[in-house]
Amino acid sequence: MTSLPPPSAKKLGLVIDLDTCVGCQACTTSCKEWNTQGYSGPLTDTNPYGSDPSGVWLNRVHGYEVMEEGQAQSRIVNFPRSCLHCEEPACVTVCPTGASYKRAEDGIVLVNPETCIGCKLCSWACPYGAREYDQSQGVMKKCTLCVDRIYNENFEPEDRQPACVKACPTGARHFGDLGDETSKVSQLVAERGGYDLLPEMGYKPVNKYLPPRARRDATNTRAEALPRPDGSAFDRLFQWADKVLSPRKASARANEPDHSGKLEG
Amino acid sequence: MHPAYSVILFTTASGAGYGLLALLSLVGISHGEASSLAFGLTAMVVALGLITIGLLSSTFHLGHPERAWRAFSQWRSSWLSREGVAAVITYLPAVVFGAVWSGLIAAPALIAPLAVVTAVMAMITVLCTAKIYSTLKTIRSWHNPWTVWVYISFALATGAVILAAITAVFGNFPAFLVYFSSVLMALAGIIVLLYWRSIDAAPRDLTMGDATGLGRLGTVSQWEQPHSAPNYIQKEMGYVVARKHAAQLRRLVIVALVLAILLMLSALAVPVAALLAMALALFAAVVQRWLFFAEAQHVSSLFYGAQAA
Ligand code: SF4
Ligand code: SF4
Ligand code: SF4
Numbered sequence: 300m301t302s303l304p305p306p307s308a309k310k311l312g313l314v315i316d317l318d319t320c321v322g323c324q325a326c327t328t329s330c331k332e333w334n335t336q337g338y339s340g341p342l343t344d345t346n347p348y349g350s351d352p353s354g355v356w357l358n359r360v361h362g363y364e365v366m367e368e369g370q371a372q373s374r375i376v377n378f379p380r381s382c383l384h385c386e387e388p389a390c391v392t393v394c395p396t397g398a399s400y401k402r403a404e405d406g407i408v409l410v411n412p413e414t415c416i417g418c419k420l421c422s423w424a425c426p427y428g429a430r431e432y433d434q435s436q437g438v439m440k441k442c443t444l445c446v447d448r449i450y451n452e453n454f455e456p457e458d459r460q461p462a463c464v465k466a467c468p469t470g471a472r473h474f475g476d477l478g479d480e481t482s483k484v485s486q487l488v489a490e491r492g493g494y495d496l497l498p499e500m501g502y503k504p505v506n507k508y509l510p511p512r513a514r515r516d517a518t519n520t521r522a523e524a525l526p527r528p529d530g531s532a533f534d535r536l537f538q539w540a541d542k543v544l545s546p547r548k549a550s551a552r553a554n555e556p557d558h559s560g561k562l563e564g
Numbered sequence: 565m566h567p568a569y570s571v572i573l574f575t576t577a578s579g580a581g582y583g584l585l586a587l588l589s590l591v592g593i594s595h596g597e598a599s600s601l602a603f604g605l606t607a608m609v610v611a612l613g614l615i616t617i618g619l620l621s622s623t624f625h626l627g628h629p630e631r632a633w634r635a636f637s638q639w640r641s642s643w644l645s646r647e648g649v650a651a652v653i654t655y656l657p658a659v660v661f662g663a664v665w666s667g668l669i670a671a672p673a674l675i676a677p678l679a680v681v682t683a684v685m686a687m688i689t690v691l692c693t694a695k696i697y698s699t700l701k702t703i704r705s706w707h708n709p710w711t712v713w714v715y716i717s718f719a720l721a722t723g724a725v726i727l728a729a730i731t732a733v734f735g736n737f738p739a740f741l742v743y744f745s746s747v748l749m750a751l752a753g754i755i756v757l758l759y760w761r762s763i764d765a766a767p768r769d770l771t772m773g774d775a776t777g778l779g780r781l782g783t784v785s786q787w788e789q790p791h792s793a794p795n796y797i798q799k800e801m802g803y804v805v806a807r808k809h810a811a812q813l814r815r816l817v818i819v820a821l822v823l824a825i826l827l828m829l830s831a832l833a834v835p836v837a838a839l840l841a842m843a844l845a846l847f848a849a850v851v852q853r854w855l856f857f858a859e860a861q862h863v864s865s866l867f868y869g870a871q872a873a
Binding site for chain 1: 565626627628629631632634635636637638640641642643644645648696699700701702703770772774775776777778780781782783784785786787788789790791792793794795796797800801862863864867868
């Protein structure tokens with residue numbers, strides 16, 4: 300049914316920390332790897348090694364440059380983008396077949412690959428560009444919040460998380476129930492001022508973004524944090540130890556791997 | 565938005581077909597039975613033929629045409645589903661009306677009631693088509709009160725010139741139809757001008773900073789694309805025709821409509837001119853529909869580098 304279910308108490312979603320995301324693409328590749336064999340699979344690529352590759356991915360990581368007021372240098376913000384599992388998603392209500400639906404029990408928005416006719420209208424209705432059409436399968440693909448992992452009883456409890464969350468090396472992705480005010484993710488949103496994307500569209504995204512933290516001034520903060528030598532006996536002891544223990548330049552180099560490209564022997 | 569030819573063909577062909585169908589119903593109400601069986605059948609076959617070609621072309625562009633029947637199920641929420649339902653329902657009164665009006669079945673008393681139902685259903689179907697677009701908040705130029713009127717006025721104008729052309733061919737060409745179709749074409753031209761004025765005036769007040777929420781920090785620009793080759797979103801939503809090019813095509817639509825009106829008026833002297841008028845009016849409708857897509861900017865293009873939407 301593409302009419303929306305009554306709002307669920309449970310609102311599963313992601314909280315993405317724009318402060319710690321380093322843009323490594325680990326989440327996108329692990330998403331692809333899991334989901335190409337999962338509920339939405341296959342996620343077909345065409346011409347993957349050619350000059351004009353294209354393919355279906357459920358998660359994309361953008362890079363934006365932000366020039367802040369009063370700063371001499373801009374900063375880079377890496378920005379993962381996937382389905383936000385909106386509370387009032389027109390991608391669901393426009394679907395003529397009922398293939399696009401929102402689950403009543405936990406709010407996950409899914410496409411049924413067995414009934415989708417591939418009309419693409421849902422992708423037009425999504426403000427976030429979160430739905431990608433699979434030309435080879437003739438159906439629409441989107442983030443499933445790894446519905447086939449998070450309830451999977453064959454997994455250890457700690458593995459019942461979306462693939463992207465498991466893969467993120469910096470812990471920039473958090474999964475949980477945003478309908479529960481006491482959950483870790485809800486608290487994180489409250490603490491860090493997590494925000495909605497394009498609230499003016501009225502889709503009420505469940506996923507939240509944590510804004511990058513205010514930047515420290517790179518020219519002096521670090522230097523102040525370091526203790527300054529004060530000429531005490533301790534200082535002199537450390538300086539002596541430092542000198543004795545540091546490998547001499549020649550021997551240090553001998554221990555380094557050879558990058559010159561020559562093969563020995 | 566990427567202007568897919570199947571969708572342009574579908575909306576203009578079926579629009580013209582429903583416009584013609586509605587006008588034939590009016591003819592039935594005002595004149596009773598068709599002047600000849602051949603004329604009645606030809607007109608009905610053209611109307612239902614255009615509708616059917618349009619519906620088939622919209623079905624063929626689906627990823628799974630064999631599942632198209634499923635699209636009738638979600639009429640409670642989806643305008644696309646409502647359009648499908650309305651389109652199929654319209655066939656019933658239309659076919660019976662066509663049989664009675666053309667004289668295939670002799671039941672003159674039924675012409676008027678059947679005509680009313682047919683005309684209403686035809687217009688409801690066009691309205692559903694327009695609503696698919698006008699209810700999408702993600703595309704500012706479609707989410708506009710004029711969108712519905714553009715679809716309805718072009719359906720009626722193209723339907724009227726086709727009707728004029730058919731009557732010209734059958735030699736029962738009434739002067740009234742010349743004026744009537746000219747007025748409808750002029751109306752379509754005026755409405756599309758108002759539509760363009762409205763979308764040009766609408767502020768494009770969403771920026772990349774709004775889309776990403778990073779505008780709270782400062783000025784946002786794109787630093788790195790998430791992928792090395794364009795993806796579905798960029799190909800489908802990223803297409804926007806250049807402003808200069810669009811301005812030329814808009815002029816082309818208006819010039820074609822004006823010429824079609826002049827040709828239609830000259831058909832008072834030389835009836836075959838109505839055929840040329842028809843060709844020009846259909847051409848104007850196709851170009852207008854192409855522009856409707858090509859000028860539409862999707863809000864998701866902000867994530868991919870568009871400055872404003
Ligand atoms: S992000 Fe897009 S696809 Fe996901 S629920 Fe919202 S509108 Fe639908
Ligand atoms: S592409 Fe599939 S899921 Fe999307 S609106 Fe069409 S039928 Fe529904
Ligand atoms: S895996 Fe984590 S750090 Fe890497 S791009 Fe994804 S969210 Fe960012």
